[in-house]
Amino acid sequence: MSMSPVPDDFEQLRRLLALKKHEQPPPGYFHGFSRHVIVRIKAGEVGEEAQASFLSFDVGPFFQRIWATLDARPVLAGAFGVAVCGFFVVGALLSENGAVTEISSVPQRLSPHAPGHAAVVWEPKANESSSLVGVVPNAQPKISLFDEIGTPQVSGTWQASPQSVNFKPVQFSFPQ
Amino acid sequence: MIMTEPARRKPLNEEERVESRTTQPSPVDEMVLVRKARQGDLEAYDELVKRYQERIYATVYHMTSNHEDANDLAQEAFIKAFHALKSFKGGSSFYTWVYRIAVNKTINFLKQRKNKAQMSLDDLDFNAEHDPDLVALISDKTPRREVNLAELQEKLNVAMQKLSEPHRLVVTLHDVQGLSHEEIAKIMECNIGTVRSRLFYARQQLQAYLSDYLK
Numbered sequence: 001m002s003m004s005p006v007p008d009d010f011e012q013l014r015r016l017l018a019l020k021k022h023e024q025p026p027p028g029y030f031h032g033f034s035r036h037v038i039v040r041i042k043a044g045e046v047g048e049e050a051q052a053s054f055l056s057f058d059v060g061p062f063f064q065r066i067w068a069t070l071d072a073r074p075v076l077a078g079a080f081g082v083a084v085c086g087f088f089v090v091g092a093l094l095s096e097n098g099a100v101t102e103i104s105s106v107p108q109r110l111s112p113h114a115p116g117h118a119a120v121v122w123e124p125k126a127n128e129s130s131s132l133v134g135v136v137p138n139a140q141p142k143i144s145l146f147d148e149i150g151t152p153q154v155s156g157t158w159q160a161s162p163q164s165v166n167f168k169p170v171q172f173s174f175p176q
Numbered sequence: 177m178i179m180t181e182p183a184r185r186k187p188l189n190e191e192e193r194v195e196s197r198t199t200q201p202s203p204v205d206e207m208v209l210v211r212k213a214r215q216g217d218l219e220a221y222d223e224l225v226k227r228y229q230e231r232i233y234a235t236v237y238h239m240t241s242n243h244e245d246a247n248d249l250a251q252e253a254f255i256k257a258f259h260a261l262k263s264f265k266g267g268s269s270f271y272t273w274v275y276r277i278a279v280n281k282t283i284n285f286l287k288q289r290k291n292k293a294q295m296s297l298d299d300l301d302f303n304a305e306h307d308p309d310l311v312a313l314i315s316d317k318t319p320r321r322e323v324n325l326a327e328l329q330e331k332l333n334v335a336m337q338k339l340s341e342p343h344r345l346v347v348t349l350h351d352v353q354g355l356s357h358e359e360i361a362k363i364m365e366c367n368i369g370t371v372r373s374r375l376f377y378a379r380q381q382l383q384a385y386l387s388d389y390l391k
Contacts, residue, residue, distance in 0.1 A: 019304065037258075041218065
């Protein structure tokens with residue numbers, strides 16, 4: 001039995017493919033190849049650091065990171081949920097108490113025609129020439145712009161009269 | 177871009193060839209360099225790149241037939257390998273691992289580049305004119321006697337580009353770069369039988385495409 005190998009049908013083709021071995025890049029190409037790779041690696045690291053520092057101030061990635069953290073840790077997500085619920089409950093309770101306090105503490109708003117409303121009267125008396133007599137400016141809260149708009153205006157200029165204003169005289173005495 | 181007048185390069189002398197053969201890296205050295213590179217030592221990685229750059233570039237170039245694409249892909253393969261070093265377990269040699277990265281990157285690139293192939297061939301070196309295989313091929317026995325090396329180079333690359341990526345890769349690794357079936361099987365992550373069958377089919381295809389230039 002002959003042990004000679006089967007003749008290769010691709011001998012000519014393999015010779016032709018030998019031509020590919022002679023295709024070479026430009027002279028000196030490989031001298032700078034590794035340097036380019038290292039430079040690009042360094043540039044990539046610097047770029048990633050810069051990008052990371054930039055993204056740390058960005059809102060989108062900030063929430064994405066929080067979401068990713070919560071997604072990865074269910075216990076933390078549960079605790080966060082409880083904290084948020086607690087925040088809302090406490091907020092609701094505080095707002096209720098605050099509303100009651102506000103109603104009880106704030107005096108009823110007076111109309112401009114009501115006695116005692118903001119008016120400053122300078123009324124010196126004849127027998128008290130050395131003392132200043134005045135009226136304490138009313139400490140009522142100011143009327144809001146909306147109230148003013150809603151207030152019916154009296155024709156002409158409204159002036160406070162001594163009869164309509166319940167003022168309280170205060171005496172200032174100066175050392176002689 | 178096809179270069180019709182390839183420049184001839186000065187061949188390596190015998191001393192340089194012997195030196196290049198004897199400076200093959202030992203596996204131990206390679207693992208030391210890999211360990212250092214994994215810790216961020218760029219000098220060690222630079223050494224690794226220098227060892228394998230020519231083979232990686234050649235493989236990518238023969239797959240793409242384009243120097244610029246090969247340059248980018250080879251560099252990107254080494255960059256990707258550096259960033260993926262932590263995942264390198266040492267189950268195979270670093271050389272095989274980088275090869276696999278480069279090959280996968282190239283195949284992905286070629287799939288995206290589909291039908292937009294543009295050749296930018298490297299020049300033939302000085303040895304090409306004196307290669308006995310090529311001399312025999314373009315002798316008066318060749319059907320196309322008027323053919324020159326540049327034309328042959330172009331036709332060969334066009335034929336290579338007609339092959340599918342896996343078939344082109346097998347021909348490149350085996351017939352151009354001289355890797356064994358076993359090495360190719362490791363790189364392509366398939367069995368040796370698949371490598372052999374792909375090689376046979378690819379050669380048949382090439383022979384049909386280049387019948388005018390073969391006896």
